[in-house]
Amino acid sequence: MTIIQGKFMSNRALGVLCSVIAIFLWFYAIPQWVSAPSNVSRLVLSPTFWPLIIAALIGLCGAYLLFIDNRQTADEIESLEQPENRTTGFIRLFMAAVAMVLFLISVETAGLVIGSMILFLVMIFIVTQTISIRFFVIAVILPVALYGFFAHVASVAIPQGEWMQLP
Numbered sequence: 001m002t003i004i005q006g007k008f009m010s011n012r013a014l015g016v017l018c019s020v021i022a023i024f025l026w027f028y029a030i031p032q033w034v035s036a037p038s039n040v041s042r043l044v045l046s047p048t049f050w051p052l053i054i055a056a057l058i059g060l061c062g063a064y065l066l067f068i069d070n071r072q073t074a075d076e077i078e079s080l081e082q083p084e085n086r087t088t089g090f091i092r093l094f095m096a097a098v099a100m101v102l103f104l105i106s107v108e109t110a111g112l113v114i115g116s117m118i119l120f121l122v123m124i125f126i127v128t129q130t131i132s133i134r135f136f137v138i139a140v141i142l143p144v145a146l147y148g149f150f151a152h153v154a155s156v157a158i159p160q161g162e163w164m165q166l167p
Helices: 003-033 049-067 074-079 086-110 112-128 133-153
Strands: none
Touching: 003 049, 086 112, 112 133
16 A cells, blocks of 8 residues: 555545534434524524534535545655654653643633633644743733623623622
């Protein structure tokens, strides 16, 4: 098996995995675990709307991976940047998973906005290993701006936490 065939099988396997996850989310997980009241006046206000959109996007990504043309020449494959050590990638993936679990645990105490700021900085550090001032600014402004919109414009309650209450 050549590198080209291995890459094709890798994309195909990933496409199948994405498609299976999308089908699981669409037909079982979202209807089973996301509660939606029957009296929602608009579809976009339903708690199931955005999870279904995300499941559909995962399914589209899976279909794309299944049907893309993977015929590349050996020169094109050799010109691609070699991935870093697989162990490092798995360590980063594990660190990201731990960061997300800690975020979910800390939302009750820190609140969604503060927790999102911290998670954003941690994820940037995991991905790039550096935190520049622009990342810090985005990590602060983006969650606060989203909070301002959802809390004051859309009138959606955002979990505040025990540490600090935003207006």
